[in-house]
Amino acid sequence: MEQSKEKANMDFETVKKVIKMVEESDITALSVEKGDFKVEVKREKGLQHIPVASQHAVAHPQPVQKEKAVSEEDGLLAITAPMVGTFYRASSPDSPPYVEEGDDIETGKVVCIIEAMKLFNEIESELSGKIVKILVENAASVEYGQKLMLIRKR
Numbered sequence: 001m002e003q004s005k006e007k008a009n010m011d012f013e014t015v016k017k018v019i020k021m022v023e024e025s026d027i028t029a030l031s032v033e034k035g036d037f038k039v040e041v042k043r044e045k046g047l048q049h050i051p052v053a054s055q056h057a058v059a060h061p062q063p064v065q066k067e068k069a070v071s072e073e074d075g076l077l078a079i080t081a082p083m084v085g086t087f088y089r090a091s092s093p094d095s096p097p098y099v100e101e102g103d104d105i106e107t108g109k110v111v112c113i114i115e116a117m118k119l120f121n122e123i124e125s126e127l128s129g130k131i132v133k134i135l136v137e138n139a140a141s142v143e144y145g146q147k148l149m150l151i152r153k154r
Contacts, residue, residue, distance in 0.1 A: 098112055
């Protein structure tokens with residue numbers, strides 16, 4: 001019974017890796033065989049995402065827009081999560097946060113990390129401005145498209 005659980009976990013990890021390979025490349029199909037286990041992932045042109053059984057393994061092969069207008073009245077823009085994962089404000093528990101409310105940032109500045117499938121992805125700002133509000137608590141789970149921070153654009 002234990003061996004069956006280990007095999008199921010190994011197979012699920014393999015599926016996640018295959019999906020990640022497809023979403024990060026221009027290929028439209030990938031097939032992997034491992035012993036008696038076989039997984040095949042196909043993507044059609046124009047498909048927005050690949051449906052997956054796990055809530056933590058959602059593929060988004062289209063480019064992600066990281067900022068979008070929250071309200072034209074207040075002039076604030078949002079940095080949004082480009083993937084499902086765990087939000088971290090710093091590179092380690094002992095390190096200072098990448099940004100604080102009130103900080104001025106430039107385009108390309110790392111503002112946080114999102115851990116997805118044991119990979120730590122640095123999230124960079126695509127605009128210059130001032131951090132007005134950080135909307136997510138450190139080490140909280142985030143969803144694709146969730147607003148992480150509000151910025152007043154310069």
